[in-house]
Amino acid sequence: MLDADFFRRWMTATAASVDREAERLTDLDSPIGDADHGSNLQRGFTAVTATLEKEAPGTPGGVLTLAGRQLISTVGGASGPLYGTLLRRTGKALGDATEVSAEQLTEALRAGVEAVMTLGGAATGDKTMIDTLVPAVDALGTGFAAARTAAEQGALSTTPLQARKGRASYLGERSIGHQDPGATSAALLIAALAEAAGE
Amino acid sequence: MSDVASVGIVLVSHSAEVASAVAELAKGLAGGGTEVPVAAAGGTEGGGLGTSAELIAAAAASVDRGAGVAVLTDLGSAVLTVKALLAEGDELPDGTRLVDAPFVEGAVAAVVTAATGADLAAVEAAAAEAYSYRKV
Numbered sequence: 053m054l055d056a057d058f059f060r061r062w063m064t065a066t067a068a069s070v071d072r073e074a075e076r077l078t079d080l081d082s083p084i085g086d087a088d089h090g091s092n093l094q095r096g097f098t099a100v101t102a103t104l105e106k107e108a109p110g111t112p113g114g115v116l117t118l119a120g121r122q123l124i125s126t127v128g129g130a131s132g133p134l135y136g137t138l139l140r141r142t143g144k145a146l147g148d149a150t151e152v153s154a155e156q157l158t159e160a161l162r163a164g165v166e167a168v169m170t171l172g173g174a175a176t177g178d179k180t181m182i183d184t185l186v187p188a189v190d191a192l193g194t195g196f197a198a199a200r201t202a203a204e205q206g207a208l209s210t211t212p213l214q215a216r217k218g219r220a221s222y223l224g225e226r227s228i229g230h231q232d233p234g235a236t237s238a239a240l241l242i243a244a245l246a247e248a249a250g251e
Numbered sequence: 252m253s254d255v256a257s258v259g260i261v262l263v264s265h266s267a268e269v270a271s272a273v274a275e276l277a278k279g280l281a282g283g284g285t286e287v288p289v290a291a292a293g294g295t296e297g298g299g300l301g302t303s304a305e306l307i308a309a310a311a312a313s314v315d316r317g318a319g320v321a322v323l324t325d326l327g328s329a330v331l332t333v334k335a336l337l338a339e340g341d342e343l344p345d346g347t348r349l350v351d352a353p354f355v356e357g358a359v360a361a362v363v364t365a366a367t368g369a370d371l372a373a374v375e376a377a378a379a380e381a382y383s384y385r386k387v
Contacts, residue, residue, distance in 0.1 A: 088301075124335050128301035130328035133335035140339075171334055219327060 053151040058248055059115035060104055065244035067097035073240060080233040084220040088129055089233040096127040096135070112152050116143025130218060131234060134168055134181065135241075141167035158192045165189055172217060179213040179220065179227065184238035196246040203242035207235040258365040258374045259314025259344075260289045262358055263307055263324040263333060265300045267293035273355055277362035287365045288314035302328040304336055311343045319346035319371030321361050323378060325354045346371060352378035 070077070074090030081089035100119045109115050120140030123132050142164030146152050152160075165185045174180040184206035191202035210232035215221045220232070260277070264270035270293025278289055290310035295301040311320050320343070324330045333349045336342040348371065350357065357378035364377035 086300075092301075121339075124332065124339075125304045128295040128299070128303060128328070130331050132302075132304070132328065133331035137335050137338065167338075171331060171338075 053153060054112060054157060055151045056110050056112055056115050059112045060108075061248040062245050063097070063100055063104055063115065063119050065247045066241050067101045069240045069244050069247075070094050070097045070237065073237075077233050077237055080231055080236055084215060084223055084227045084230045085233055086129075086219060089131060089237065092127045092129040092131055093135075093237055096123045096132060099123075099126040111146070111148055111150050112157075113143040113146035113148060116140065116146065119143075130172075131237065134172055134234070135237075137171050138164045138168045138185070140164075154192070154196075158189060161185075161192065162189050174217045177213060178216040179210045179232045179235070180215075180217050181232075181234040181238040183207070183210050183213070183232070184235040184242065188238075188242045195251070196249040197251040200239075200243045200246040200251070203239040207231060207239040210235040255368050256316035256318040257287050257368065258318045258361075258371050259311070259316060259320040260287060260358070260361050260365060260374075261307065261310045261314060261320060261322045262289065262291050262293075262354070263302065263310075263322060263329045264291075264293045264354065265302065265325055265327070265329060267291070267298065269293055269325070273358050276355070277358040280359050281362045281366045287362050288316060289362055290314045302332045304332050304342070307333060307336060308342050311347055315344035315347075317346075319348065319374075320344055321348055321350045321365070321371060321374050321378065323350050323352055323354055323357050323361060348375060350375050350378045351382075353381050356381035356384060 070093045074094045077090035081087050100122045103122050116139045120136040124136035142160045145160035145163040174182045176186050184203045187206045188199045188203035192199040215227035220227045262270045262274050270291035274289045274291040290313050292306040292310040296303045360381045361374050361378040364374045
């Protein structure tokens, strides 16, 4: 079973990974975006870990809803409301339980991903974080390591795609050949989940 | 109509200058009539380009007179942040709506319509109608 401490470790591991990879995320965001994805997410997850230390919610749902709220307030770019909605909706789906099973997490995360798809209007193949998150949630049924592998493959799969959402979509065919920064940061989030699980 | 509270208007742009300039433009073109509360929420709190949920929430609270608040946005994170705040439920005043409209033309239509004492639905319709204004 997964308790609040597991979810705090997930968020802390994500923040550390975003810190390490911020420059790479911004580099990926330079040719097809506005070159702020790394610094925006870094600001957001730094705020998340600071708030979780201060308020220390006692339930998995509480950790994720608080984290999502922080991302919406602090990121400043589209990744804020998108990741914020992902975590908040996942947290709400987990409810007030003090411990949840991996199966419950999978179903809650699926609800979170669906909320992101509704908010941003993106589907699989649009060259967004959805290309990482959908296969990751599908693979989570077979374990955390499988989810991480599926997420990494999902991020790589965005390279040959033409962007249909966000600023990159204005570039049309020129967006082809670049790995999507949002799909890449989503893979960091899922890898941090596997890390929190010790896998 | 002067005893009827006006609909509030919030203009959300990635740029502080764009948001405040469009607010000035819309108020200038609205002329007299009911005083319409208009607030700009542009850029990030640090003065950079982007969207601030805090600035949006503060702007919406500042123009709320109880008749509803129409929020107009430019693109990308501005749209997504307002939608995410609306989904939160308690971040924006009751009767706040994201209006689907072009930013500049929609803002002028919204403020002019609100200045006549119109309700939120009429303000929203006037702003959305600005999409049908073809220039060529």
